[in-house]
Amino acid sequence: xxxxxxxxxxxxxxxxxxxxxxxxxxxxxxxxxxxxxxxxxxxxxxxxxxxxxxxxxxxxxxxxxxxxxxxxxxxxxxxxxxxxxxxxxxxxxxxxxxxxxxxxxxxxxxxxxxxxxxxxxxxxxxxxxxxxxxxxxxxxxxxxxxxxxxxxxxxxxxxxxxxxxxxxxxxxxxxxxxxxxxxxxxxxxxxxxxxxxxxxxxxxxxxxxxxxxxxxxxxxxxxxxxxxxxxxxxxxxxxxxxxxxxxxxxxxxxxxxxxxxxxxxxxxxxxxxxxxxxxxxxxxxxxxxxxxxxx
Numbered sequence: 001x002x003x004x005x006x007x008x009x010x011x012x013x014x015x016x017x018x019x020x021x022x023x024x025x026x027x028x029x030x031x032x033x034x035x036x037x038x039x040x041x042x043x044x045x046x047x048x049x050x051x052x053x054x055x056x057x058x059x060x061x062x063x064x065x066x067x068x069x070x071x072x073x074x075x076x077x078x079x080x081x082x083x084x085x086x087x088x089x090x091x092x093x094x095x096x097x098x099x100x101x102x103x104x105x106x107x108x109x110x111x112x113x114x115x116x117x118x119x120x121x122x123x124x125x126x127x128x129x130x131x132x133x134x135x136x137x138x139x140x141x142x143x144x145x146x147x148x149x150x151x152x153x154x155x156x157x158x159x160x161x162x163x164x165x166x167x168x169x170x171x172x173x174x175x176x177x178x179x180x181x182x183x184x185x186x187x188x189x190x191x192x193x194x195x196x197x198x199x200x201x202x203x204x205x206x207x208x209x210x211x212x213x214x215x216x217x218x219x220x221x222x223x224x225x226x227x228x229x230x231x232x233x234x235x236x237x238x239x240x241x242x243x244x245x246x247x248x249x250x251x252x253x254x255x256x257x258x259x260x261x262x263x264x265x266x267x268x269x270x271x272x273x274x275x276x277x278x279x280x281x282x283x284x285x286x287x288x289x290x291x292x293x294x295x
Contacts, residue, residue: 004042007078026071043076046087053090057097065097107284109246110255111230116140119233127200128211132229134196135208139252142167142183143274146226146249152207157193164190169275181275223249254285261286
């Protein structure tokens with residue numbers, strides 16, 4: 001095994017597999033660039049990193065370059081080689097990249113309550129249709145990220161005395177220790193949840209599953225499936241192509257946050273509902289809400 005990959009294995013279990021894949025991919029990209037330039041990648045000189053930023057910053061997004069620097073930093077630390085990314089010249093190179101490509105992060109089109117209802121209306125009555133209803137309803141109510149949504153198990157749902165359910169979201173991107181958070185379903189979503197369990201004949205294990213014909217597989221959906229299902233429903237509902245294009249697996253989370261704003265909830269309540277720890281992230285989600293405070 002390549003030494004740096006062996007070093008990176010020390011992080012197994014401490015970080016998510018998604019994070020580890022990113023580290024491997026990003027450092028691998030830097031390593032290939034260094035080989036072409038006949039430069040040493042580990043340890044990397046700050047001048048090498050500056051040259052890399054200047055070259056790749058012309059074609060990559062600033063966020064991608066920043067992410068690759070994080071991988072460089074992590075692998076150098078694990079190898080007890082210091083941190084060449086913190087040199088003044090490297091910081092200046094990153095500032096040049098950001099100034100050359102000033103851009104705001106693209107935001108998914110939010111599925112607010114009205115759009116959610118449109119999507120639910122075009123779901124079929126077969127097994128795939130009922131599963132899609134659960135995906136939309138539960139995803140909206142829980143404000144789950146797509147990875148959190150497809151990771152839900154039936155055991156994470158607990159009935160309440162009023163006929164609804166609470167949901168334990170066990171692990172999130174900003175919750176690496178897995179403390180989890182609790183979300184609540186509406187009565188309508190709870191009804192769809194129960195219908196899905198009954199029609200699919202499932203009582204434990206993955207909530208959202210692949211369906212082939214009349215067969216429900218005992219597998220978790222892939223995160224990418226969330227966006228694909230939403231786009232499929234948008235097409236079926238006859239939405240404009242531009243709207244459908246901007247819908248992604250993140251749209252339910254964005255739209256639910258926007259809907260809570262429209263309904264009059266403040267940042268503390270919205271952050272609690274979606275498990276956010278950064279005010280800035282939520283503020284960016286809700287900035288496009290058409291809200292007239294002077295009415």
